[in-house]
Amino acid sequence: MQIYKVGGAVRDRLLGRPVSDIDWLVVGATVEDMHAKGYRPVGADFPVFLHPKTGEEYALARTERKSGRGYGGFTFHASPDVTLEEDLVRRDLTINAMAEDEQGTVYDPYNGQEDLSQRILRHVSPAFAEDPLRVLRVARFAARYAALGFQVADETLALMRQISASGELHALTAERSWKEIERALMEDQPQVFIQVLRACGALPELMPELEDGADTLPALQQAAAHHQPLHVRWACLLRGLEPTAIKALNQRFKAPRECQELALLVGEFAERADQAMALDATSLLEMLQKFDVYRRPQRFEDFIAACEMAVSGDYPQADYLRGAAAAARAVDVKPLVEAGLTGQGLGEALKGERLKALEAYKLN
Template sequence: MKHYLVGGAVRDHLLGLPVIDRDWVVVGSTPAEMLQAGFRSVGKDFPVFLHPESHEEYALARLERKTGPGYHGFEFSTDSSVTLEEDLSRRDLTINAIAQRDDGELVDPYNGRQDIENRVLRHVSQAFVEDPVRILRVARFMARFSHLGFTIADETLELMRHMVREGETDNLVAERVWQEMSGALQARSPDAFIRALRDCGALAVVLPEVDALFGVPQPARWHPEIDSGIHTLMVLQQASLGSEQLDVRFAALCHDLGKATTPVDILPSHHGHEKRGAALTEALCERLRVPRKTRDLGVLTARWHTHSHRARDLTPGKLTSLMQTMDVVRKPERFDQYLQVCEADARGRLGHEEGEYPQADFLRNVAEVFRKVDSAAIARETTDKSTIAERITEARTRAISQWLTQKPGSNAQD
């Protein structure tokens, strides 16, 4: 039995990045021998074991053979005769097909170290085309490493395009799409994930709602970048600079989906895009089985982001309605995330990247006024219990109106 450090641990070490997880491949062993040595079996599709002390993953060297469409259409062989080089040959990219011996010597049969030095994402073999998830993984690696200067090799990009043309991406399952997408959204440059998918044509299959934004014009007065797709990428960049949270970045990606369905005869205006965008975001989340918390922020932001932009022009009644819709009493963190996305939206425009966004502080102050109204006291003092909600709303609207009278230039008329 021989074991080698493989994959991301070797790659990240060569890149000078922190090594978080260490995975190992075992050559010349069997499941029975691993169990006898004290390892615990955790693999479902093929033999993977946890070390009895370090709890790191040790997988038997394996070969795979394509037997059907999609991610699950493979048969695996983990015979003890499988060599290290054969195991490395089934990996997606050369930078992930490097192993390290106990003495530190590298085993690099596919020149992954050279591709790391040249900052290139390159497929290991033609077997790349057999698994559509690899398209998502390449795009996710661009999200992780594009800031280091990485690009996709021309021949790899062409393979990805070929896979899209052949319909391989049609076989992607929702769980794997969301797994790779959520990882990319939390990476250094999530916009690079979208760009990579669009470059190979996969964006139209995986996220057609986002792909449809490209080429849709916006008023140059407000959006010097013109293109709605480019604006969305700029907003995603700004959101990433301001927050590492998945929910914020996802909401930034989805905030303007409604612009892709604007009637052609009213372009470049986008009247009503908020409501359409909320419905599109809801459908996208349903299709990809996006977690509820992430979905809720995305839908709310798509529907109400323009209310934040024109917050100072909203009446006390409309401000009260916005606070109620956002549930600022019970979910203050979500409201702050909403404001972060709205600020990213304002800055995600050509020439406005460093702009101020006073609307955020204005709405935080409104929320504080809203919260201070003693709704419990109003409920106790109300004889007709059917009017409690109405009376609380009226009290909150009055409180906001009174606060606004102290703000020069604000509209305090309901």
Template sequence: MQIYLVGGAVRDELLNRKVTERDFVVVGATPEQMLDKGFTQVGKDFPVFLHPKTKEEYALARTERKSGKGYTGFVCNASADVTLEEDLLRRDLTINAMARDADGNLIDPFNGLTDLDSRIIRHVSTAFIEDPLRVFRVARFAARYAHLGFTIAEETLQLMQTVAVHNELDHLSAERVWHETQRSLQEQDPQVYFTTLSQTNGLYPWLQELTALNNTAYAGLALSAKRGYSAHERFAVLTSQLSAAKAASLCKRLKAPNVFSELALLAAEYAFALAGSLTAEQLLNLFNHADSWRKPSRFEALLNVASCVEPQQHNHRETTILQALNAAANIDTQPIVKAGYKGGAIKTELNKQRLQVISQILADKGGTGG
């Protein structure tokens, strides 16, 4: 039995990046031997085990043979005679197909270190096209390492296009596509993920609404990342460029979590309005429609999105709008009730008082700009 550190831990160590998790490949072992050593089996499709103490993943070396559509259509062989090189051959990229033995020696049969030094993202073999999820994974790696000067090899881009043209992406699940997309949104250069997919025809079908976006939209996304905005704010910067119907369609297809979809829909409806000049009446209506009284933090996120839509207009506007929201939200309804207002008249009077407060703040601050 031989154990090797593989994949991302080796890659990131060589890049002097923080290693967040370590994965191991075990060569020359059977599931029974792993269980006898106290490991816990967790894999269903192929044998993956958790170390009894560290809980790190140890996978038996395996080969894969394409047997159907999508990323699940594989026959796995994890017998004890599978070699390390055979296991590394099935991996997606050369920079992910390196290993270290117990003595720290680097095993690099596919020249991953050379590509790492050359800042090239390159597929290991033409078997790359057998797993359509790799199109999204490569785009994610491009987004992660763009700031280090990494680019995708031309021949790898061509294989990504081949996968898309043959409609293999259709066979993926929404959950897997969203997982890659959400992780990419959190990278330093998330716009690279989407531009890479656009370049390789990979936006269709899952992200098809984004095919119409231009460089200005992606510049806004890059700005949101530079400012350290959350992943759901970054996603909403993209959907702010869409109609409400298209934003809703996109979120539904991807099964985006509520925190993403709610802000995405608000951005599609209101981001450009917030980026422009608003009267007190318009601002009050927007507060009401966006449910800002109950969810002020979500409205603040919407303001962040708007500030990336028209960054040249980014000035005191956000502060003024938040002051107006806070002041209007603090109006107490009890005096209104005590004054004899009932039913719908309470809401009417509350809106009247909120409008007065908002108007005063805009007058004092010189409006919301434009």
């Protein structure tokens, strides 16, 4: 039995980047060997085990062959006879197909170190084209390492175009696609993810609304530069699209509720926010009510942030909108209740008081 670090842990150490997760590969062992050493199996169909002390995942060396459509359409074969090279050749990129033994010796049968030095994202073998998820993964790696100068190899981009044209991208589940999209959006240069998808023909297959819509990549890039959370970045990416297009993208990838809500609100109110100083008190109140700034003030802050990301300079509307929200929230409902108002009457009176507060705010 031989144990190796593989994949990202080796790649990032060689790049001088922090190593967070470590993937372990076991060569020359059987399932029974792993059980005998106290490793606990994960799932029934996949040869992965948890270390008895650390809880880290250890996978048996395996080969795979295409047996169906999509990311899950593969049959795996794990055996003590599977070599390190046979396991590594099934991986996506050469920079992810390196291993390191317990003595620190690096095994690099597919020239991953050379591609690291040349800053190239290159596929390991033609089998790359069998897995449509790799289109999204390569685009994500391009976003992650863009600042280091990495580019997708021409021949790899050609295979990605082949996958995009095959229709296989439509076999990906919403959950798997969103996992890659989410991780890509949280990279330092998420706009590169979209650019690579566009370059390989995957964007019109996965997100045709973005192919036809406004250019929102500068806003997305700004959101990353300002370390905005995922839902703000998603809203920036979808800003400018029609509500039907935003809903379609939200539903297609089953985006988290927070992402869906903010994207729709930005789509509906961003232009109004840009004209905030010109809005009358009634329009201002309507916006604030829609955001429920009384109970969910953070959502309005996230909306303002998404609006700010779309401009390159100052955005005085931000402080103006915050002030309007504060004025509306400052209205005290207690005197109205003490005056005996209830139900619809109380609601109308409270609305009237908030309108007065916003009119006074505008004057001042």
